[in-house]
Amino acid sequence: MRTAVLATLFATALLPLGRLWKGPTLWDRLTGAASLNVRIALALAAEAAFAGHGILLDVALSYALLGFLGTVLVARFGERGQR
Amino acid sequence: MIGLAFLACGLALLFLGGLGLFRFSGPYERLQGGGVGDIGGSTLFLVGLILHCGWEATGGLLVLLIAFFLFTGPLSTHAIAKGAFVRGERPRGRA
Numbered sequence: 001m002r003t004a005v006l007a008t009l010f011a012t013a014l015l016p017l018g019r020l021w022k023g024p025t026l027w028d029r030l031t032g033a034a035s036l037n038v039r040i041a042l043a044l045a046a047e048a049a050f051a052g053h054g055i056l057l058d059v060a061l062s063y064a065l066l067g068f069l070g071t072v073l074v075a076r077f078g079e080r081g082q083r
Numbered sequence: 084m085i086g087l088a089f090l091a092c093g094l095a096l097l098f099l100g101g102l103g104l105f106r107f108s109g110p111y112e113r114l115q116g117g118g119v120g121d122i123g124g125s126t127l128f129l130v131g132l133i134l135h136c137g138w139e140a141t142g143g144l145l146v147l148l149i150a151f152f153l154f155t156g157p158l159s160t161h162a163i164a165k166g167a168f169v170r171g172e173r174p175r176g177r178a
Contacts, residue, residue: 008094015101019113027110027167031117034159035104038121038152039097042128045148049136057144064148068155072162079166 002050006043013039026078030071037067089131097124110167111174118160125152 013036020032041064048056100120107113129149133141 005090005094009097012094012097012101015098015105016117019105019117023113025110025167025172027163027172028113030163031104031110031114034163035101035117035121038125038156041148042097042125045129045141045145046132049132049141049145052140054142057141057148061144061148061151064151064155068151068159071159075159075162075166079169081170 002046005046005050009039009043009046013043030074030078033074034067034071037064037071041067086131086133086135089127089134091131093124093126093128093131095124096120096127100124109175110172111164114160114164114167118156122152122156125149125156 016032016035016039018032020029020036023029023032041060044056044060044063048054048060097120100117100123103116103120104113107116126149129145129152133145
């Protein structure tokens, strides 16, 4: 069950990775990176819940927080431009 | 059993959101597909995880993670869309 859920989750993570790879603009790549962050945090939470590693839940929460922070920072940076 | 149903629904919604993110044309369409799929899919997935693995295995941290995703998903979507609009990306008109 754990293997099936994690494999399906990583299969769904391939599509934002493809958008991150070939998105024409910065905003497409940023959207792909945000979705990839969500899926990685979900994979960490699933591993923690299935295997009973409680410490990975803290790691997942921290990863989600840092991913959100990075997304907002890059969006604000790209909004301000080259000056 | 109902936990497995929630997990399957969440995974399906995550897949559909990723498919929209990959296949749509234009930044705003991709943003809509990715944002909606992420928020709904992650909420369903985490609820299914709580129901399937039990409350003791995870504590309240998964509820905190659900609340975090529900709050920050629209925020990051708004930040990306505002940046794209300020930098001159325009949504395509109907004509």
